[in-house]
Amino acid sequence: MTTPHDHATAVLIVGGGITGLSMALFLARLGLRPTLVERHPSTAIMPQARAFNPRTMEIYRAFGLEGEIRARSSLLADKPEMIGADTLTGPERFRIDTLAQLRPPTSLSPTDWGLIDQDELEFVVRAAAEHGGADVRFGTELIDFDAAPDGVRAVVRDLGSGAEHRIHADYLIAADGNRADIRARLGIGADGPGVLGHAAHFLFDADLDDALRGRDFMLAYFDQPVAGTVLSPLRQAGRWMLGVPFQPQQGHSVEDFTEQRCAELVRRAVGIADLDLTLVPPAAGWSPKPMDVRLGAAVARRYRAGRVFFVGDAAHVFPPTGSYGASTGIADAHNLAWKLAAVLNGQAGPSLLDTYEDERRPVAQVTLDQAMRLLNARHDGTADDLTAIDDLAMIFGYRYDSAAVRVEPHTPDEPIEDPRKPSGRPGLRAPHVWLDRDGTRVSTLDLFTGAFVVLVAPDGGDWAAAARTAAASLGVKLDIHLIGVGLQDPDERFLDRYGITSTGMSLVRPDGFVGWRSGVPGRQPEHELKQVLTQLLARKHIGHDR
Known part of the structure; x- marks a missing residue:
């Protein structure tokens, strides 16, 4: 009831x-x-x-x-650097432009971090x-x-x-x-190393212009006051977040981070013993305590x-x-x-x-x-x-190997592929290719909006017809795009990146990963598509093809 x-x-x-x-x-x-x-x-x-x-x-x-x-x-977004140093005012171990290293070229992705x-x-x-x-x-x-x-x-x-x-x-x-x-x-x-440690994270306001020496970083790693200390700027100008590791197994806890101790830790991390700072929230009982972040x-x-x-x-x-x-x-x-x-x-x-x-x-x-x-x-x-x-x-190159992928024979066992040289193999993220739709640039990735997608090469019209029939027969939503009809490939990169010929096709899953491809015309394209979709969707276990 x-x-x-x-x-x-x-x-x-x-x-x-x-x-x-x-x-x-x-x-x-x-x-x-x-x-x-x-x-x-x-x-x-x-x-x-x-x-x-x-x-x-x-x-x-x-x-x-x-x-x-x-x-x-x-x-x-305007602070691409990351630094490692003894303190903010001390000697640096490294300084790198993280976005320069991690930003994908436009040939790899239509978007960015x-x-x-x-x-x-x-x-x-x-x-x-x-x-x-x-x-x-x-x-x-x-x-x-x-x-x-x-x-x-x-x-x-x-x-x-x-x-x-x-x-x-x-x-x-x-x-x-x-x-x-x-x-x-x-x-x-x-399974794994488990708990690596804890860190107390808290906010403070301070003018650090002199210590910054013109640097504009998103994150800094310091050796002081404890190795692994991190400093990061927040949205409000002059507001910072400091994270300081501590070891509960040695009897330490976040309760040890009193107002006085937090102020001392900031000064040690910055390297200025008399730094003027204000903890956030202000004193008044120093509540709430710093956040206990478990690593x-x-x-x-x-x-x-x-x-x-x-x-x-x-x-x-x-x-x-x-x-x-x-x-x-x-x-x-x-x-x-x-x-x-x-x-x-x-x-x-x-x-x-x-x-x-x-x-x-x-x-x-x-x-x-x-x-x-x-x-x-x-x-x-x-x-x-x-x-x-x-x-x-x-980020882009990991590979799936499961019953929801029609894995190709002799597929290498490596779990990662270099996405800068895409192969279009099943199990990998479908490659990004810039296409043209009536004068508007569209990524192949923009076509993957929650349904299975069939990308048909310019001379693969039989695959498009077979996909319509197979989708209707199985009762599966299937978006069909014929490259060269409505969607142009101005840079002529689609076939190479998807690893098919001009008469082939690629079947992309709703999550944007290639489920199957055929580089050549199908002998019985409708039958092949139905067979693959039945496998990928585990349809044999429900037995109600329409």
Whole structure:
């Protein structure tokens, strides 16, 4: 028997950080109405992540959000440098222009890094998710859940009124952060170095012009007062955030960071013993305390437990170097969202959901290795150590190998491909190519808006006809684009980058990854497309082709 407080939803998302909000947005745009609960009363109030990689911006671009995100760019957009030094006034170990090293050429991506503070991005994504129909409930905590074979039954509490609500969901998405309470309750551990340490983060106001000596950086790593100390400018001129590591295993805690000690730590990091500064918030009992930021490095052993899936920090935790954490979580959500929608809409078999872990967990493992290399280079290395690491390959070049990809024979086992020399192989991000539509420049990536896409080469008209018939037969939404008809390839790069001939085609999944390609005309193109789509969508397990 139901009560007025009962509620049913296809997907319950627990956690309203950027990963959970992005999941809500992606599902809403795919026609679902997910419910999201978050115990905090609002989106983030601190910057947290401050840079989102170009692949993340490609994803948001496909949802029409790039313009609004860029309109809210932080001051870091004009501060490309990163430095490593003993103190702000002391000798430097390295100084690099991070954007010069990490900015993709226009031949690689139609977009660039999103230098926006996470609190600002969460505001944008939450509004878009709610506009799309997502039911977003801040100030609401999950207090209990039971995952059964037929769905998830959860109890949530409105922290304002104290009222409890029962929610029945087909699936639960745990986006509950690096403490991963839901995953821990299900008894699923993680592999990796684990907790690397803790850092106390706090804000202060000070005129640092003399110490800066004309430098305008986005982030600095100092050896004083403790190796690994970080300093970053905030939106308000003259306001800074300092992060100082501490070791709980040695009996230290964030409670030790009194007002007097924080002021001393700032002066030591800057290298000016009598620096005039004001802690934020001002004294008056020095409340609240500095934020306790736990630095971790681990990947969950499983990404799924029945109808419960783990995304973002609940699935993997990286050190902050490389700005991988939030962007990897957003990519998790993007990968899982289309699969959930396909299963819930009856277009795919349930086993399609197994490919989420098959695809995303290996990416997290490679990303963790990369983040640890960067961490060591920034703390102890030189500019040469940093520039030797190829971030662009990690951002754009990782490869999926699962049942949701028709892997080609003799495919190399390397998990990363150099995206500057794209092959168009299945399992990789579909290459960016500039096309022309009635005088307007369009990226191939702009064509991937949530459905399967067939990109047909100029002489592959049979593939286009077969795709229409196959889509109608299977009841699958399939967008078909014939290069040379409506979309021109003025630079003549499409065939080379997608690795097909003028009579071939490429089948791109809803998340913008190549699922299959045929470099030549098909002998039975309609049959081949139906066969591939049946595999990619695990249709053999639902047996209701129309």
